[in-house]
Amino acid sequence: MIQPHRSHTLFLAFLLHRISGLLLALFLPIHFWVLSLTLTAPNEFDSMLAWSDNSFVKLAEFVLVFLLAVHIFGGLRLIALELLDWNSGQKTAAASAVAIAVFVSGIFLLRAI
Amino acid sequence: MQSETVKMNVSVWRGNRRDGGYLSYKVPMEDNQTILDVVTWIQHNEDPTLSYRFACRVGMCGSCAMMVNGIPRWTCRTHVKKVLKDNAIKVAPLRNLPVIKDLATDMDRFFDNWNKAGGVHHSDQTRNDEIELIDPNKPARKIVDAGIECINCAVCFAACDTVSGNDQYLGPAALNRAWTLVNDEKDADRPGILDLVSGNGGCHNCHSQGSCSEYCPNELDPMVAIAGLKRETMRHLISQGKTDA
Numbered sequence: 001m002i003q004p005h006r007s008h009t010l011f012l013a014f015l016l017h018r019i020s021g022l023l024l025a026l027f028l029p030i031h032f033w034v035l036s037l038t039l040t041a042p043n044e045f046d047s048m049l050a051w052s053d054n055s056f057v058k059l060a061e062f063v064l065v066f067l068l069a070v071h072i073f074g075g076l077r078l079i080a081l082e083l084l085d086w087n088s089g090q091k092t093a094a095a096s097a098v099a100i101a102v103f104v105s106g107i108f109l110l111r112a113i
Numbered sequence: 114m115q116s117e118t119v120k121m122n123v124s125v126w127r128g129n130r131r132d133g134g135y136l137s138y139k140v141p142m143e144d145n146q147t148i149l150d151v152v153t154w155i156q157h158n159e160d161p162t163l164s165y166r167f168a169c170r171v172g173m174c175g176s177c178a179m180m181v182n183g184i185p186r187w188t189c190r191t192h193v194k195k196v197l198k199d200n201a202i203k204v205a206p207l208r209n210l211p212v213i214k215d216l217a218t219d220m221d222r223f224f225d226n227w228n229k230a231g232g233v234h235h236s237d238q239t240r241n242d243e244i245e246l247i248d249p250n251k252p253a254r255k256i257v258d259a260g261i262e263c264i265n266c267a268v269c270f271a272a273c274d275t276v277s278g279n280d281q282y283l284g285p286a287a288l289n290r291a292w293t294l295v296n297d298e299k300d301a302d303r304p305g306i307l308d309l310v311s312g313n314g315g316c317h318n319c320h321s322q323g324s325c326s327e328y329c330p331n332e333l334d335p336m337v338a339i340a341g342l343k344r345e346t347m348r349h350l351i352s353q354g355k356t357d358a
Contacts, residue, residue, distance in 0.1 A: 005183055008327045
C-alpha cells in the first residue's frame with residue numbers, strides 16, 4: 001500500500017515517470033535485438049512479425065505506446081518546470097500528460113485492432 | 114443530566130532513539146480541538162511523562178509539527194475533525210529526523226542544513242551606509258516574498274523521500290531559503306550560495322516529487338524554489354565557462 005504522505009498527484013506522476021522509464025529501458029535492448037534480426041536472420045524476423053500479429057502482442061504494444069507517451073509528456077513537464085520557469089498548474093500539467101498518453105495510445109490501439 | 118462524553122482512540126508513539134511503539138489513549142472529543150490539544154490532554158490527564166515540543170500554539174513558531182495519520186502536519190493548526198478517521202488518530206514524531214523521546218525529534222540536521230546551503234545574510238554594507246531601497250514590485254523581490262514565510266517547522270523535510278534516501282541532501286526548507294537569498298538584491302554572495310547548493314546533496318538531487326509543496330502548512334512552494342535553483346546554477350555554470358574561456 002502506498003504510504004499516506006505519498007498519496008498526491010505529483011508523487012504519483014513521479015512514480016509513473018520512474019516506472020515507465022525503467023520498463024522502457026528494459027524494452028529497448030529487446031527492441032534493438034529484434035531489429036538486428038533484419039540483418040542477421042531475416043527469416044526469423046519475418047516469423048516474429050507474423051507472431052506479433054496476435055491480439056496479446058497488440059495489447060502489449062498499446063501498453064508500450066502508453067509508457068512511451070507518458071514518459072515523453074511527463075518528461076516535458078519536468079523540463080519546462082526546471083528550465084523554462086514555468087511552474088504554475090503542475091498538478092494539471094501532470095494529469096494532462098497522462099490524459100494525452102491515454103489518447104495517443106488509445107488511437108494506436110484503435111488503429112491496430 | 115450530563116450527556117456521555119464521546120471519546121476518540123488516539124495512538125501515540127512512545128519511546129526513544131533505540132526502541133518504542135504505539136500506546137493507545139481514549140481522549141474526550143471537543144467541538145473545537147486541535148491535534149496539539151489532544152496531545153496536551155494526554156500529557157495532563159493520562160501520562161505526564163509524554164514528551165513533545167510546542168511554543169506559540171498559533172502557527173507561527175514551527176515547533177509542534179508531527180506525523181498525523183502518516184502525514185506531516187503543524188499540530189496546533191490541524192483540527193481533529195479534519196483528520197479523524199474511523200474515530201481514530203495516530204500521532205508519531207516527524208519522519209527523517211532522529212527521535213529524542215516520544216514526539217520530540219532531534220532537529221540538528223534540519224537546522225545545520227540551512228547553514229550548509231548558505232542560508233544566512235551575506236552583507237557588504239556597514240551601519241554607516243544608506244539603507245538600500247528595494248522596489249516591492251520587482252520580479253526578483255516578488256520571488257523572495259513568495260518564499261520568506263517559512264516557519265522552520267520541518268514538515269517539508271519529513272515529507273521528502275529524497276531526504277529519507279540521501280543523508281547529504283539539504284532538504285526543501287534549506288534550499289527554499291537559499292532561493293530567497295539568491296533573489297535578494299541585498300545579499301552580497303549570491304554566486305557563493307549557488308556554489309553551495311549545486312554540490313553533493315544540493316538542489317540537483319531533488320526529484321520534483323512535490324511532497325514539500327503539498328504539505329507546507331504556509332503554502333510555500335519549495336519544489337518550484339528548487340527548480341529555480343537548478344536553473345540558476347546551470348546558468349551560473351554556463352556564464353562561468355564563458356568567463357573562463
